[in-house]
Amino acid sequence: MSATLILRGRIVTGSMDVPDGAVAVDGGVITYAGPASDFPGDPGPKDHEPARIILPGLVDLHCHGALGADFSEGSAEGARSAAQYLHSRGTTTLLASLVTGSAEHLVRNLKALKTLADDGLIAGSHLEGPFLASGQCGAHDPTLLLEPDAGLVSDLFEAAGSSLVSMTLAAELPGATALVDMLTARGVIPSLGHTAADHGTAASLLEHAAGGLAGPGNSTGRIRPTVTHLFNAMPSLHHRAPGPVAASLSAAHAGNAVVELIADGVHLAPETVKMVFELVGAENIALVTDSMAATGLQDGQYRLGTLAVSVDQGVARVDSTGAIAGGTATLLDVVRSAVAAGVPLQGAVHAATAVPASVLGLSAQIGDLRAGMRADVAVVDRDLNLAGVLRRGEWVTPLD
Known part of the structure; x- marks a missing residue:
């Protein structure tokens, strides 16, 4: 799998809580979101803390x-x-x-x-x-x-x-x-x-x-x-x-x-x-x-x-x-x-x-992290302080 960006950390959405997950983004769209162990490629280094939590926008x-x-x-x-x-x-x-x-x-x-x-x-x-x-x-x-x-x-x-x-x-x-x-x-x-x-x-x-x-x-x-x-x-x-x-x-x-x-x-x-x-x-x-x-x-x-x-x-x-x-x-x-x-x-x-x-009637586009959805992501630390924001695949707040 080719991706322009891969995020790794704990994923928390309304539909899943994955302690070690990966989110891949390509062209403003999520191409993968789930356990890092199932990612078809290199998900990047594991966050051992885990200090990073990946949320939907x-x-x-x-x-x-x-x-x-x-x-x-x-x-x-x-x-x-x-x-x-x-x-x-x-x-x-x-x-x-x-x-x-x-x-x-x-x-x-x-x-x-x-x-x-x-x-x-x-x-x-x-x-x-x-x-x-x-x-x-x-x-x-x-x-x-x-x-x-x-x-x-x-x-x-x-x-x-x-x-x-x-x-x-x-x-x-x-x-x-x-x-x-x-x-x-x-x-x-x-x-x-x-x-x-x-x-x-x-x-x-x-x-x-x-x-x-x-x-x-x-x-x-x-x-x-x-x-x-x-x-x-x-x-x-x-x-x-x-x-x-x-x-x-x-x-x-x-x-x-x-x-x-x-x-x-x-x-x-x-x-x-x-x-x-x-x-x-x-x-x-x-x-x-x-x-x-x-x-x-x-x-x-x-x-x-x-x-x-x-x-x-x-x-x-x-x-x-x-x-x-x-x-x-x-x-x-x-x-x-x-x-x-x-x-x-x-x-x-x-x-x-x-x-x-x-x-809003937009569940197919936003509100979760699933393949095919818009790449809106909020990355936070373990205390829920903001670390970075991705909107439509572009960093509006660069990741710390």
């Missing part, structure tokens, strides 16, 4: 920016800089998330992000709003929230084209079911979030969304709705009012939805993260960052959409309300935090790679 379904750039600014240049930084930190595939904005700004922002999607820098865009519950707005400008509007949705579709991949919405808003129908007819993933819905309303929306994505008109491969940052921006679970948290956990346990977890040590307690993995399984969880412009930078003053945000000790909060305003961790940081919380490494990797890849 990470996949983030929910991030708002990095390196001083906010995807909601409407700047293709800034968005490009943020995406490239996130690539360099191990997130080789990402959706660019937009916070609530005016109709004019949302159209502008989607057009800017479409250029990045066309260039292959992002997998598409995620609209987090404007169809959210005012009482659960979090770090969204409450003056810009709307009830579902078919005309606006059509304008957003036109601006984004096929690059719009998902939309967060509150289940209890008038017209939410019709909005889900508009989304699923185009293969756009409905994501329950920023909601005060009762259990029945939340469960019904997730069931309806799953049915819509399963319809004959959807050829995107996206078959499961998601839940936007479970627990955050929704009522807490109560034994007499289970609400959207219980509905989401039940749907995920049944395999009919994927729940996002921001396991960064700020948005959720470590015990909560471990509990959700134990309850619904890694195969129904997508680890996400909800990263904002401060990611990769120091504490200070930033913006998220229209809102001023202060970051102190890595925690971002809206100046006017004190609400948590996204995250400042990378997805590799989140994986490390999940493992520290007691989640098995393979489960955490699965939830940061194969699961979000399946949500």
Whole structure:
């Protein structure tokens, strides 16, 4: 076998954990991934430590920016800089998330992000709003929230084209079911979030969304709705009012939805993260960052959409309300935090790679290390610190 690059070390993916493995890459494609002993050629020197762990490139379904750039600014240049930084930190595939904005700004922002999607820098865009519950707005400008509007949705579709991949919405808003129908007819993933819905309303929306994505008109491969940052921006679970948290956990346990977890040590307690993995399984969880412009930078003053945000000790909060305003961790940081919380490494990797890849309908291309897949690889040390990143067969962070 001829290969331009061979990596050797422990391989950890959602489908395998090989103590001494080899990954071969040729022409931007993986040609072999498995035990070094089965490699048809010289796999290179054995890592006796083993100090090197080879992971699939990470996949983030929910991030708002990095390196001083906010995807909601409407700047293709800034968005490009943020995406490239996130690539360099191990997130080789990402959706660019937009916070609530005016109709004019949302159209502008989607057009800017479409250029990045066309260039292959992002997998598409995620609209987090404007169809959210005012009482659960979090770090969204409450003056810009709307009830579902078919005309606006059509304008957003036109601006984004096929690059719009998902939309967060509150289940209890008038017209939410019709909005889900508009989304699923185009293969756009409905994501329950920023909601005060009762259990029945939340469960019904997730069931309806799953049915819509399963319809004959959807050829995107996206078959499961998601839940936007479970627990955050929704009522807490109560034994007499289970609400959207219980509905989401039940749907995920049944395999009919994927729940996002921001396991960064700020948005959720470590015990909560471990509990959700134990309850619904890694195969129904997508680890996400909800990263904002401060990611990769120091504490200070930033913006998220229209809102001023202060970051102190890595925690971002809206100046006017004190609400948590996204995250400042990378997805590799989140994986490390999940493992520290007691989640098995393979489960955490699965939830940061194969699961979000399946949500996007891209399981044949990304999210695992198999022959024929895109050569997206994150190499880390035994403490899960980044050592190198390969994206589409090219080093974006050279191996230490």
